[in-house]
Amino acid sequence: MKKIIVIGGGVVGISAALALQADGHRVTVLEPDRIGQGASWASCGCIAIGEIVPLSQPGLLWKVPGLLMDPEAPLALRPASALRMLPWFLRFVANATDPKMRAIATDLAQLTFRATADFKSQMSEYGIKDMLVERPIIKLFEDDSDKASMGAAFNLARDLGCTIEDIPGAEAHDIDPAIAPDFQYASVLRDWSFVADSVRLVSDLHRAFLARGGEVVASDARGFERTDGLLQSVRLQNGDLLEAEEFVLAAGIGSKALAAEIGVKLPMEGLMGYWTGLPEPGVDLKHTVFYPSGGFGITPHENALAIAGTIEFASLSSKPNWRRADVLVERARRVLPRLNTENGERRAGRRPFMPDTRPVIGRPRSLGNVVIATGHGQLGLTLGATTGRVVADIIANRRTDTNLTPYGPDRF
Ligand SMILES: Cc1cc2nc3c(=O)[nH]c(=O)nc-3n(C[C@H](O)[C@H](O)[C@H](O)COP(=O)(O)OP(=O)(O)OC[C@H]3O[C@@H](n4cnc5c(N)ncnc54)[C@H](O)[C@@H]3O)c2cc1C
Known part of the structure; x- marks a missing residue:
């Protein structure tokens, strides 16, 4: 069991948090805003x-x-x-x-054809x-x-x-x-x-996450502390440092600035x-x-x-x-x-x-305990459950049938 921080509580972040929780990890979600008020808020819901x-x-x-x-x-x-x-x-x-x-x-x-099954099981x-x-x-x-x-x-x-x-x-x-x-x-x-409702989807998932012992911290991520190719902690709005063994960057468009902080340029x-x-x-x-x-x-x-x-x-x-x-x-x-x-x-x-319309789902080469999950464009709601599972597979080092190479964060 690992201590994991998921940054961002939109549909992608909360789906990742639930999948990690189901694997037995202790998960904290950082979300500064009201739940589900990111891009998911304006979604067509398809x-x-x-x-x-x-x-x-x-x-x-x-x-x-x-x-x-x-x-x-x-x-x-x-x-x-x-x-x-x-x-x-x-x-x-x-x-x-x-x-x-x-x-x-x-x-x-490759991703969307498994999405309905992943969504239904979620x-x-x-x-x-x-x-x-x-x-x-x-x-x-x-x-x-x-x-x-x-x-x-x-x-x-x-x-x-x-x-x-x-x-x-x-x-x-x-x-x-x-x-x-x-x-x-x-x-x-x-x-x-x-x-039935995109906002209820995200808030129901949050409720399930909390009911199973998950923690939500009402703060954004402001920066990171790192040593030897690993992140140690994330800096909160009030200056506190929150430590973890693994970090998931799932802050929608906010992931761009956070990724830059850890040396990953996401266009x-x-x-x-x-x-x-x-x-x-x-x-x-x-x-x-x-x-x-x-x-x-x-x-x-x-x-x-x-x-x-x-x-x-x-x-x-x-x-x-x-x-x-x-x-x-x-x-x-x-x-x-x-x-x-x-x-x-x-x-x-x-x-x-992303300019190539593919999402970013994977570990950056430079950091062994970070997974980035963002860039879903017009498919974030569709791919939330699938991305959550893929993130959990990456952290568990589980082999999957999905070829993750096209979604690598270092591909640009
Ligand atoms: C008009 C419209 C229609 C759409 N229709 C569809 C559709 O029919 N089907 C579909 O699949 N997709 C659709 N989408 C796309 C979909 O809404 C997005 O792809 C999806 O919501 C992205 O989810 P996300 O969790 O990555 O980002 P978001 O939902 O934006 O969530 C990111 C969260 O991270 C938080 N955050 C940001 N910065 C930080 C930080 N520094 N620290 C901590 N937290 C932070 C934000 O507060 C936010 O809650 C549509 C989008 C729009 C705008």
Whole structure:
């Protein structure tokens, strides 16, 4: 049994803490904020098994002027952030080739294809089976060119084993009558599912962790003490040093600065996304619906209908542009004509994103008692349970079928 500190109490950190606890370790989680208020707070809530094809696709470079021009577009680059984000963006664009896109999708598939099983066993272990809603998601397309824009991604995802069924748009309305009847095309993504509430997911997991003897310390990590290739302790907000034998860095976008402290350079940015929860939507939607040309999804959570998505390349110091959240709500009426948009609660979140879209899960070469688990981009909720297990396997030196080389922290 080891004393282990997990830094960060988002979905990834708490999943790692639970998996380590299940292995018999004594685990402390450091979390300065209210539980589950990191990126998970603004999530669409999808267990997005087929979301494996990166955004860095051939032709991306030609889209850059457009990204800069329209601050309300589904994919946008803040002009004020452009220079600061340039090094990250150049690496991102360097991945926009066919062979790299396939390699990234293959590496993400390796993780996401085991995610539902890992998630289900996590839910059943902690008594929250009602969290997973096992219904496919539906993507909606206006016309041929709208559908064609997803063609390459769908073909690659199918090739790698995803189940995507194309249907006429009117059938989407038959499956879920809340959806407008006049979309020309739709696709049903059978491997996906969604959670009843992303915030409850994280807080239920925390409760389970505490009930089994786990400790949560309300502080952020401010630095580290180290000797001979090992971390000794982490420095808290009040200056105290907390010692442990193993450390897990799972602080979402906050992991970038912490990793730099221990000499690991992670080229990570926090790609902004927006969420609005409608408490009285006035429609009875049963499935998660994605409207790719608007860049958002709509998920029927237990307490609100969540309209969430878009990607904004905005540097870490920039503030949310709430107009982007409002635009999503306005566009959602195209999908759900009877939608009541009153009294919405808005949130913004930063997806911890690596330029090669692969998460970081592994030990840095320079430190023998640290595991980094971050950079999950748009898949953090999907991969929380899986990452937790992988982190526990690494610390236990257990062999697994998952090849961890593509996710190594020293790969850049
Ligand atoms: C609009 C939107 C929609 C999304 N939809 C989906 C989806 O449908 N499916 C999906 O799988 N993913 C989705 N995501 C992505 C997903 O939300 C993230 O990948 C995931 O939440 C990342 O989890 P995390 O635990 O790594 O980070 P976070 O949830 O950000 O948690 C990190 C935690 O670390 C803490 N922390 C930070 N710095 C420190 C420090 N120095 N010391 C201690 N603690 C620290 C923070 O307070 C925070 O609580 C979406 C994201 C957005 C923004």
